[in-house]
Amino acid sequence: MKAVAGLVVRRLGLLLALLALVFVVVDLLPGNAARAVLGRDADADRIAAKEHELGLDRPLPVRFADWLGGVLTGDFGTTARGQSVNDLLAGKFPQTLLLASIAIAVTVVIALLAGMWWALRPAGIAARIIRPGSAFVIAVPEFVVATILVLVFSLWLDLLPAVTFTDRSGFPAGPQMLILPVVALAIPQAGWNLRVVRGALADAAAAPHVDNAILNGLPERTVLIRHVLPFALPTIATSFATSVGTLFGGALVVETIFNYPGMGAMIAGSVSDRDTALVAAVVTVTGTTILGGLLFADGIRLWANRGRR
Structure with a gap:
């Protein structure tokens, strides 16, 4: 049983590390979700408001921790366009x-x-x-x-x-x-x-x-x-x-x-x-x-x- 438990913990650790990497990689991509949703013609004030609405103005570790906490309760959150991720999945x-x-x-x-x-x-x-x-x-x-x-x-x-x-x-x-x-x-x-x-x-x-x-x-x-x-x-x-x-x-x-x-x-x-x-x-x-x-x-x-x- 100890061997099985050890395997499960290691696999879950790898999955957690992969999810953290996803957040980092997407964050490093040019642009962000607010700009993608509002389009190129959006002014700076609208983009800033949308970034605040999506929580993009918060530190990346905080956003990851909040999202992970929701996942543990079965809630994957909402997309940048306001759709339920659970429904899409x-x-x-x-x-x-x-x-x-x-x-x-x-x-x-x-x-x-x-x-x-x-x-x-x-x-x-x-x-x-x-x-x-x-x-x-x-x-x-x-x-x-x-x-x-x-x-x-x-x-x-x-x-x-x-x-x-x-x-x-x-x-x-x-x-x-x-x-x-x-x-x-x-x-x-x-x-x-x-x-x-x-x-x-x-x-x-x-x-x-x-x-x-x-x-x-x-x-x-x-x-x-x-x-x-x-x-x-x-x-x-x-x-x-x-x-x-x-x-x-x-x-x-x-x-x-x-x-x-x-x-x-x-x-x-x-x-x-x-x-x-x-x-x-x-x-x-x-x-x-x-x-x-x-x-x-x-x-x-x-x-x-x-x-x-």
Whole structure:
């Protein structure tokens, strides 16, 4: 329990440091929220009044402490334009969470199946395709993959929509709206993770107990699943947990390309408005989600290493 508590404290400390950094970085950007909201034609008196209204005339540490105190009570405050941050997040975060969740599920399935296949047949035809193919997709950013998918499946083949239409709930109107965004997010991460899976399985397969299992005549699939995979699981889980953060970051870009109704446009607008509260709120929500994934991976590692020295 002490080890788990220590992990939670360290992760929360990192999130707190990241939020403080967000406040500092946004504060260092040219201009401020008052000028962004009022526009270039606003006179000095109006800008000063707006700065006072938004609390921008207070020291940065005080503003951060006040905002953090509100977050601890569940209140993310209001934007520079007077909108409730809680309402904005409630309207956009579920859509981004849906997109990223499906993408990570697809990534896990592809990476596990392809990585295990590669481990079982390291010199087979599939391995000869997977090795260079995975290296290629890792090097291609999500926005490039998204652009290629739109070009091929929307413009050339006219099979899937290039933009996302929503229904009354604010979610995509049909499952076909999710296919291209999910694939654009999953392809690079699947390429990376299947190489991690293969490497972790290869390292675990070198353990002496695996040789004993093979000498006892167990089928190779049984050896892989029962004697190799459990020892490779901590590394694999950590890689998948890290991909959660990358997928959320990539989702904000992919959403813009497909006009997906998530937090992508919202975060872009908040940076343009120098809206510290909204930027920090998005970082808090996504960071907490990523934190949960990392803690899950930490738990798997502690479970897999139980009883070992």
